[in-house]
Amino acid sequence: MPHQPPPPPSGPFRLVKQSMSPRALLLDLDGVLLDTRPVMEVAWQEVRSAHGLDIPFASYERYLGREFGDIMQRLGVADGEAVRRTYEAKAVAASHLAQEFPGVSEMLHDFVAAGWRLGVVTSKHIDRAAPLLGRFDCHFATVRTPAGLGRAKPAPDPILLALVDLGVDPAAAVYVGDMAVDRESAARAGIAYIHAGWGYGQPSSPAPEIAGSPEELLQLLCSAEPFVEGSLV
Numbered sequence: 001m002p003h004q005p006p007p008p009p010s011g012p013f014r015l016v017k018q019s020m021s022p023r024a025l026l027l028d029l030d031g032v033l034l035d036t037r038p039v040m041e042v043a044w045q046e047v048r049s050a051h052g053l054d055i056p057f058a059s060y061e062r063y064l065g066r067e068f069g070d071i072m073q074r075l076g077v078a079d080g081e082a083v084r085r086t087y088e089a090k091a092v093a094a095s096h097l098a099q100e101f102p103g104v105s106e107m108l109h110d111f112v113a114a115g116w117r118l119g120v121v122t123s124k125h126i127d128r129a130a131p132l133l134g135r136f137d138c139h140f141a142t143v144r145t146p147a148g149l150g151r152a153k154p155a156p157d158p159i160l161l162a163l164v165d166l167g168v169d170p171a172a173a174v175y176v177g178d179m180a181v182d183r184e185s186a187a188r189a190g191i192a193y194i195h196a197g198w199g200y201g202q203p204s205s206p207a208p209e210i211a212g213s214p215e216e217l218l219q220l221l222c223s224a225e226p227f228v229e230g231s232l233v
């Protein structure tokens with residue numbers, strides 16, 4: 001007789017086991033945690049004047065979510081590395097223009113309190129991402145950027161590496177982004193995706209699950225938490 005796997009546990013034991021398994025909330029930075037569009041716009045205008053590029057910000061903005069060099073290639077910019085230096089210097093100088101989206105800090109604290117592990121997966125390089133993330137009074141257990149191993153979004157690499165960092169299965173993780181490349185990266189990594197409706201991009205088709213606000217994201221992921229009798233520890 002072939003081996004039969006044991007039936008899944010039911011009742012309170014199952015619920016306790018579920019609530020004790022680690023879950024990961026991975027977040028994009030630009031357009032999800034912080035409104036960095038004013039910084040990007042100022043930095044791009046600097047690039048235009050310093051390098052004589054006749055490329056409007058709207059064209060740059062179409063490719064948000066991708067690594068800077070990838071965007072330069074798509075825009076047909078020949079001297080991408082020189083442009084990158086100009087852009088990054090201006091972006092650092094104008095970083096004070098970045099604003100936290102309302103409700104994000106509170107949401108992050110609530111996820112941590114509910115036992116979630118937090119991570120950031122962004123195409124912004126670590127030297128520009130770190131000071132921005134330092135504004136949050138919150139522990140991000142991993143930050144994956146193009147400075148690390150692997151390919152940048154829309155490849156699955158940074159999401160998979162973040163899950164390795166956190167010790168969380170893809171099935172227990174969610175990525176929250178605002179651009180089509182975010183969704184593609186999550187799909188290729190095999191994890192759930194939620195579109196941040198407060199970000200820059202329109203949800204691609206077919207419509208993904210959408211959170212209209214940080215509060216709604218919390219409700220989507222935490223409201224189904226079961227109550228069980230007694231202590232969980």
Ligand SMILES: [Mg+2]
Binds near residue numbers: 028178199
């Ligand atoms: Mg984004």
